[in-house]
Amino acid sequence: MSKPVKHVFVCSQSRPDGHPRGSCSHKGCKEVLQTFWQELQQRNAYDRIAVTYSGxxxxxxxxxxxxxYPEGVLYGHVTKEDVAEIFDSHLVDDVPVERLRVPAGSW
Structure with missing residues (x-):
């Protein structure tokens, strides 16, 4: 496997129901991760892009x-419907998806 040009990390943090911080596992992260992996497979982009779940x-x-990465762009409120846009715009064309970016002061 070659070194990827882009690396996507999908938060898969899980906390108990009702936790004050919430968690991505309650906000569809599994579907987002699976959709990234499907896009990766359909596009046969294994030599350019890596997709990894994270804490x-x-x-x-x-x-x-x-x-x-390597840009360090954090997206929030991502749904499986957003994955193709992130793939096309950011991972392929190097243009981050501004509507999904987490505000600078949040991260």
């Missing part, structure tokens, strides 16, 4: 959270 990325109230 907490920080702003739990804005989950499901997705972090893209």
């Amino acid at each position: 907490c990325l920080g702003p739990c109230d804005q989950g499901a959270n997705v972090l893209v």
